[in-house]
Every structure is written in C-alpha cells, then in structure tokens.
Amino acid sequence: METRASHIAVGAFVLVLLFGALGFLVWVGHFSERVVETHYFTRFYGSVAGLDVNSNVLFGGIPVGHVTTVEVDPQDSALARVDIRVKSDTPVRTDSVATLAMQGITGGVLVEISRGTKAAPKLKEGSEIPSAYSPLERLLSGAPELVTKANALLDRASTFLNPDNSAALARVLVNLDHLTGKLANSSDRIDGLLTQADTALSQVTATAVEIQKLASDLRGSSGKLVTSADKAVDQIRALAGNFNKTATSLDGLIKENRQPIHDFATTGLYELSSMITEVRLLAQTLNRISIEIERDPARFLFGDRQKGFEAQ
Secondary structure (H helix, E strand, C coil): CHHHHHHHHHHHHHHHHHHHHHHHHHHHHHHHHCCCEEEEEEEEECCCCCCCCCCEEEECCEEEEEEEEEEECCCCCCEEEEEEEEECCCCCECCCCEEEEEECCCCEEEEEECCCCCCCCECCCCCECCECCCHHHHHHHHHHHHHHHHHHHHHHHHHHCCHHHHHHHHHHHHHHHHHHHHHHHCHHHHHHHHHHHHHHHHHHHHHHHHHHHHHHHHHHHHHHHHHHHHHHHHHHHHHHHHHHHHHHHHHHHHHHCHHHHHHHHHHHHHHHHHHHHHHHHHHHHHHHHHHHHHHCHHHHHHCCCCCCCCCC
C-alpha cells in the first residue's frame, strides 16, 4: 500500500510539473504575441554577405528587432532589399540612416539604424529607411585597391633593393659611420664653436635691445616732427588761402576795369610812350642847361660881354 501511494504521489508531482510547464509556455506565447512590431525596409548597394534572416537590428546600438527577409530588390537588381521588424516604440526618424555593421568576432552582419534628430518626424510604418555606406562596406570596397597598391609598393621595394642599390646603401652607411667617428673626434672643436655661437647670439640679443631703444627714441622724436610738420602744413594752407583771396580780388579788379585797361592798352600806351620820349628830350635839354649854368652862370644869364658894338 505504501509503495502504491508513493507512486501516486510521484505521478501527481510529475503531472503538476507538466501542467505548470504547459501553462508557462502558453503564458510566454501569449505575452510574446502582445509585443507590437513595426515593419520597415531598406536597400543597400553592393554586397550584403553575412546578413541573414533573424539577424539583429540595432537602433543606436540597442537591439530593437530583427531581419525578416533578404532578397534582390524587384525594382533595381543592383540593390539588395532588406525587410526588418522593430519594436513599435522605436523612434525611427525620417533622417535616420541604415548601415551594415559587424556583429562581434563571430563574423556576422547586422543592421544599424541611426537615431536621427528630435526635430525630424517619425517615419511611417512600411516606409524605406535610407541607407549609407558603412565602414565595413568601405573597407570591403576598398580592399582590392588596397591590395593593388600593396603589390605595387612591394614591386617598388624589390626594385629598390636590387644588388646595385644595396651596395650603394652599404657605402652610404659606411660613410655615415666615418662621419659620426669624425664628429666624435672633433667634439672639443664643436663645443668651442657652440660656445662662440652662444656668445654671438648674446651679442645679437644686446644689439637687438639697443635697436629697440633707438626705435623707441625715434618714435618719441617722430611725434615732435609730426607736430611741427602739422603746424607747417597749417601755415602753408593759410598762405595758400591768402593767395587765393588775393587772386580773387585781382580777378575782380581786372573784370571791373577791363574797358579802361583796354583803352590804355590801345591809345594810352602810345601816348604814354610819346610822353616818355618828350620827357627824355626835356631831361636832356635841362641837362645841357645845367651844364652851361655850372660852366659860366654869368655868361648864361647876361650873355657874352666881350662882344663890342658894331659900327653904324
């Protein structure tokens, strides 16, 4: 009886565990169905190798969904269309960008969606998320060119390291070794040269200080010279103003007496010339008279007394 009772207890316990597990699975399934997801799609240029269905979708590094399909775009065979589903509360913006990224060290590829800006509105369900080249795609697209350049570099290195260039390089190293030895032997002379250079530098510094002082003195003197020059310029301006006033007055005087001046130039000038000639003759006559008076005033006044009377 006791054995049968223990079997019944064990069986009942197992049945309770089974029913509990079934209930937990039903509850988990019911809870998972309540998670609302939003559908978007994006299209990528180039290869999407490593991206599979159920690959993770990250939003700013946070897992928010998964990839549902990866196929050739029906509108453009050069593109790969990737459909994704993310949590409905994920703030995918109109300026968000989708890129491909490596998933750890496993070599898998996932979809990374940028956060966008707060000012941009949320993207509608079923819309396309713009894509951009990711660092992975740039690395993969630039790998062939990088390999080509590496091969060209190796070819140049092999050409440079031919026997002739190797021998020349060895000679350069030997000459460099001799040069360093000579420099080591001439260390005392080099120290002397450095000391002389230091002394010359000190002298140059002192000369620079003197030049700076001279420049300061010249600045002080230049201020006085500028003041004197300003005064001279003011005086010149005043003199020019006076000349201008005089010229204006003279111009007005000429305009007012233009007709008399014209008459003088036509007739008066001739008469003046005649008068000057007559005055000159009068001056000569007066000069002769004065000479006669000085020579013999009595004779000039009373005539020649030595003349007799003429006989009648």
